[in-house]
Amino acid sequence: MIRDSDKQRPHERLEVWRDAMSLVESIYRITASFPDSERLGLSMQLRRAAVSVPSNIAEGAARRSRPEYLRFLSMARGSLAEISTQHEIARRLGYLTDNATDTDLLDRTFARLNALIRSLGSSPRAVSETPALHESQFSNPESHA
Template sequence: MIRDSDKQRPHERLEVWRDAMALVEGVYRHSDALPDSERFGLTAQLRRTAVSVPSNIAEGAARRSTQEYLRFLSIARGSLAELDTQLQIAERLDFVAPDPLLAQLLDRTFARLNALIRTLDSGPRTIREPSAAYESQIPNPESHAR
């Protein structure tokens, strides 16, 4: 019998990736309130930055070495900081009201991403081998196909 977790791609098993995907949805909804004059400016930038977060988490999870994985997680963390700044700019310009739920999701994504980075950074820097120590946090890089 195939379990649902066996059907998922490695990144889909990560809570931080799921949070980042929810963050994208929230940013798209939130940015709908921006003025039409910002459609090709701040609105587009917010959305691109939000999409970058789960995209880099997924790309890192597909990499074979911990060092590469960490590099993409670091890029995702940078995109989160960029997203936070862009949301603050939109609020300071009175384009949107602060969204406490979006801010909470951003904080939770940051916390989970930082925890994953700390976990990986404390381990070996070689090709990842499936092991009991990593099973709950590191997806099997060789099972990317469904």
């Protein structure tokens, strides 16, 4: 008998990916209420950064080497930092009310992503400071690629 978890792709089993997907939904909902003048500005920037987070987590999980996986997780973390900054800009401009749910979800996603990066044996800073990581002999145990 095939379990549901056996049908899932590697990234779909990750809680951080699920949180990132919820964050995308949240960002799309809140940016829908932004002024029309922001349709191609801050709204689009927030949406692109939000979509980038689960996309990079998924792409990293599909990679065969740990350094590649960590590189994509580092990019996801950078996109989370963009969202955090852009969310604060939107709040300061009065486009957002103080919504603790959004910031809680953002904080939880950051924490889970950092934990995943640490569990793979590297700090987020070390990953971002070494952009040209060499292929590792260690395969990504989460990858089916």
